[in-house]
Every structure is written in C-alpha cells, then in structure tokens.
C-alpha cells in the first residue's frame with residue numbers, strides 16, 4: 001500500500017535476460033502511468049511508438065493515465081449501470097403493460113359490439 005516509492009526504483013534495469021539486448025537494438029523509453037489507486041506502472045515503449053493516453057493498471061486493472069495528480073476515473077459505474085438498466089427495464093415493463101391493457105380493452109370493446 002505505502003510501498004509505492006520503494007518499488008519505483010527497484011525494478012528499473014532488472015528485466016529478464018535478453019531485455020537489455022533488445023533494448024539496445026530498439027531504443028525504448030519508460031513512461032509512467034497512474035491509476036485511481038495511485039499505482040504507478042511504467043511500461044516501456046519503443047522510441048518511435050505512440051504513447052497511449054490510457055494504460056491498464058497491472059495491479060488492479062483500473063485505467064491508468066499520464067497525470068499522477070489526475071488519474072482517470074475508476075470504473076465504478078457498474079452499480080449505476082445496473083440500476084439504470086433496472087429502471088429502464090421496469091419502465092418498459094410498465095409501458096408494455098399499459099400498451100397491453102389498452103390493446104386488450106380495444107379487443108374487448110370490439111368483441112362487445
């Protein structure tokens with residue numbers, strides 16, 4: 001939790017064997033991304049590769065952005081979505097029931113005449 005700064009330096013240059021060789025062949029740069037949980041991840045990119053605006057945090061899966069002080073919002077909208085879907089579903093059910101009742105009333109009227 002509070003070890004973010006300690007972790008920061010320890011992994012630099014400590015990649016698996018062969019990484020250094022590839023690094024020499026194609027120069028790479030490390031770019032820092034921060035997620036809403038303040039996890040810093042530093043993927044490396046080829047020098048000529050475009051840097052994406054968002055990166056998935058490997059620790060929590062949240063989207064991470066380039067600005068540590070303004071990380072992208074955590075995807076916490078699922079309960080809201082579910083609620084909205086529920087409301088929509090209910091509303092359409094009520095609409096459906098009203099339409100059905102109307103139709104039935106019309107059928108009954110016709111039958112009665």
Ligand SMILES: [Zn+2]
Pocket residue numbers: 035036037038039057058059060061062
């Ligand atoms: Zn994270």
